[in-house]
Amino acid sequence: MSNGITILEQPRVSYCGDHGLLLEAEGDLALPTQERIWAVNEVVLGWPGVLDTQPGMNSLLVLIQTDQHDPVEYHDRLLRAWGDSQSGRRAGKLLEVGVVYGGEGGGDLPDVARFHGVDIAEIVQLHSAAEYTIFAPGTGPGFGYLFGLDPRLFIPRRKVPVMRKVGGTVSIAGAQAILGGPKHPNAAATAPTGWHVIGRAHDVPVPFDIARDPMSIVSLGDRVRFRIERIER
Amino acid sequence: MIEIIQTPPLNSVQDLGRFGYRSYGIGCAGAMDRVALAAGNLALGNGANLAGIEFQLFPVQLRFHCDIAIALTGADCSPTLDVHSLPPWWVVNVKAGQVLTLNSPLGGMRSYLAVAGGIDVPVVLGSRSTQSRDGFGGFAGRPLRAGDQLPTAPGPALQFRDSFGLGIQPPDAVLKGGYHSWAAPDDLILRVIPASEYDQFDAASLHAFKTASWTVTVQSNRMGYRLAGTSLQRMNPTEMRSQAIVAGVIQVPPSGEPIIQLSDGNSAGGYPKIAIVIQSDLWRLAQAAPGRSLRFVEVSLDDARAARTEQAKYLADVARLCSYCRSSRAGA
Numbered sequence: 037m038s039n040g041i042t043i044l045e046q047p048r049v050s051y052c053g054d055h056g057l058l059l060e061a062e063g064d065l066a067l068p069t070q071e072r073i074w075a076v077n078e079v080v081l082g083w084p085g086v087l088d089t090q091p092g093m094n095s096l097l098v099l100i101q102t103d104q105h106d107p108v109e110y111h112d113r114l115l116r117a118w119g120d121s122q123s124g125r126r127a128g129k130l131l132e133v134g135v136v137y138g139g140e141g142g143g144d145l146p147d148v149a150r151f152h153g154v155d156i157a158e159i160v161q162l163h164s165a166a167e168y169t170i171f172a173p174g175t176g177p178g179f180g181y182l183f184g185l186d187p188r189l190f191i192p193r194r195k196v197p198v199m200r201k202v203g204g205t206v207s208i209a210g211a212q213a214i215l216g217g218p219k220h221p222n223a224a225a226t227a228p229t230g231w232h233v234i235g236r237a238h239d240v241p242v243p244f245d246i247a248r249d250p251m252s253i254v255s256l257g258d259r260v261r262f263r264i265e266r267i268e269r
Numbered sequence: 270m271i272e273i274i275q276t277p278p279l280n281s282v283q284d285l286g287r288f289g290y291r292s293y294g295i296g297c298a299g300a301m302d303r304v305a306l307a308a309g310n311l312a313l314g315n316g317a318n319l320a321g322i323e324f325q326l327f328p329v330q331l332r333f334h335c336d337i338a339i340a341l342t343g344a345d346c347s348p349t350l351d352v353h354s355l356p357p358w359w360v361v362n363v364k365a366g367q368v369l370t371l372n373s374p375l376g377g378m379r380s381y382l383a384v385a386g387g388i389d390v391p392v393v394l395g396s397r398s399t400q401s402r403d404g405f406g407g408f409a410g411r412p413l414r415a416g417d418q419l420p421t422a423p424g425p426a427l428q429f430r431d432s433f434g435l436g437i438q439p440p441d442a443v444l445k446g447g448y449h450s451w452a453a454p455d456d457l458i459l460r461v462i463p464a465s466e467y468d469q470f471d472a473a474s475l476h477a478f479k480t481a482s483w484t485v486t487v488q489s490n491r492m493g494y495r496l497a498g499t500s501l502q503r504m505n506p507t508e509m510r511s512q513a514i515v516a517g518v519i520q521v522p523p524s525g526e527p528i529i530q531l532s533d534g535n536s537a538g539g540y541p542k543i544a545i546v547i548q549s550d551l552w553r554l555a556q557a558a559p560g561r562s563l564r565f566v567e568v569s570l571d572d573a574r575a576a577r578t579e580q581a582k583y584l585a586d587v588a589r590l591c592s593y594c595r596s597s598r599a600g601a
Contacts, residue, residue: 042469042507050465053517053545054573058465065510077292090291092512092537099288099515102548102577108570172511173294175535176402180294181511192508193539195523210508210539222404222411230522230539244293246393246405252293 041211049115052097055087057107059096059114065183065211069094070171071123074256079117083110091172091256093181093212126257128169131179133215133237133260135164135206139268141236142206148232151191160267162186163206163234168213168260177244179254182213193230202227206235206262215260217243235262270334271384273417274368277326279490282388282407282419284320286532287396296536297516298398298406301325301491301555302343302379304440304580309340309383311588312360312437313427314595319387320397322413324380325491329371331382333363334418338385338427338595342437344377344556360591361434362427377556386422401491401533427595435594443583444576446553447566451480457563459550462573464518464542466503474501474525478543478565483527487559491533494554496563500525503541511539517546517554519565529554549576 044062052058059076061069073091080089080098085105090097098114100107137160138145149156168184185208193209203219209231218240219225244252285307286299300306300323307317327346333339338360341348345357349370355361363369371380390397390408399407408417429435447458470478483498501521513536514520520528520540529546530538531554544565546554557563568576 040507041510042505048465051462051545051570052464052515053462054547054549054570054577056515058512060465060512088288088291090294090513090536093510095510095512097291097513097515099291103581106570106574173292173513173537174511175294175537177293177295181537190508193523197522210510212511212539220402220404223402244403256292 047115047118049111051107055102055107056097056099057110057114059098059118061094061118065094067169067183068123070169070183071125072118072121074126075121075124076117079121080114085109093172093183128255128257128259130259130261131254132263133240134265135235135237135262136265137235137267141201142234142268144232145234148189148191148208148234152188156269157267159189159234160264162189163208164262164264170254170256170258170260172256174214177252178217179215179243179260180256182215182260185211185213187211191232194232197228197230199226200229200233201225204237204240205233206237207231207233215240237262270421271388271419272332272334273413273415273419274330274332275415276329276413279326279412280322280324280329281399281401281412282320282390282397283323283399284397285318287394287398287400287406290394291513291536294536295394295400295403296534297532298396298400299532300381301532302381302552304552304584305343305379305381306383307584308437308440308587309342309381310387311584312340312591313338313383313385314592315383315385315387317584319383320390321381321383321388322419324371324382325378327371327373330368332368333365335365335421336362336426337421338362340383340437341380342383343380344374346371346374346380356436358437358439359434360429360437362429362432378558379555384421385427389420389422429595431594435591437587437591440552440583444579447550447568449564449566452564453562455562456482457553457557457561459554459563459565460547460568460572460576461519461544461565462547462570463567464544466541467543469503469505469541470543471502471504477501479567482562482564485557485559485561485563489559491531493528493530493534494557496527496529498526501527501543509539509541511537513537514542515545517548517551518542519544519546531555547573547576549573549580
């Protein structure tokens, strides 16, 4: 495994500019750890002076209303809240999507197979066999960052981002996976990414719509399964 | 109502940003130069957070369909009202039918129009800012086009002691900014707080970060600024987990040339973060055009707090001084 991940031995709180803090959990990515991140998030949202929060993979961003408060006030408190937090299982919903692996929509699949020195069928088998959990919100509203990638599929992000078509993208990078929603009518057809797009979910539902109640069809802790529709070579 | 007669793409309705929806991965959007928008609002007696229009491409022409007080702030775009030139950073009453023209900036990048009572678009998820990438907020969830008719809130007209209007002291004349001993006179100096991966960079990179200059490239917009210059490298380039990120974060992709995420940037990402620009300097970056040279200087949280206090005092002074020069005329 090249370019492994830095794993903290102790939890850490660092400053995120002059208006936020970043809590990073110790240890590897794991569901019990992420459940504690979600639990701390709930606690922190109740603190006066907190403007917004956002879980990441093994981490939590806390933004402070700096007109009346200062991030320094929250440093030790956040670390204590982490120490006090407990994991608790969420009964997440299961979303299953069909995927066409490889071909035009999943053009990075051969590269990923070459990187691991195996046939593309093995990559597809490992990717579709796992059940993924939505760990954290993504770069925008959608299905978020997925945990559950088989460690044998670990692959570093690209050194130089590439342009890939958006809409139902099934991608992997590092120890993480993502599923892209359908292309938004206003959005550009392609977007830069450092991730490896290995397949395409053509019938993926719209994950987020402000006109809907609830706006998002998924929540943190929900699970995702990828079903092989076919493999294109 | 304000009618857009002519506009290039990418000009949009913005307030000071959208907060409280990061659990959906929704970033802050909002004005790139929050100081300029806030100052314009406060000069009119508005709350600082009312919506105005951010202009970043020119020329722009718009027609007012009601008598209303307006404030122009941000970059000096040689504004004209019908055939009359207006100074930059100016507050004035306009009459129904008058046409405002904004031209390419003489300096800076972004210009703001605030109106008494604010641009009256609906509040969506806590803000009137345009969330362009997700297609909601602002005017119809998108940047402005010719023919758009922007609603303005009905409110009392403002009366100025001098009908010619009044000027606002621009922030760069008041706010001190950072100090960098290596900086050339025209260099933009950004004060930064070291971020979570700072210690992972090698000694040469950390030295360069404090001493070298970078250039704002043409790949710079509301999402973020790409910088050209010295490449920064980590000692051991491990793979990162994706984490939530904020406007002002200086990310270092494997190429080593920094990217600063801004108002429309991603709410999360996996590039290492060397430092984060303090909130009080983001408006300076918003006015930095491609080609501008910039340098980073590390400051303490105390320094950052002092900068916030100084900025808050500047805005309070704008509100107070402008209030001396106008009086509301109820029912007028």
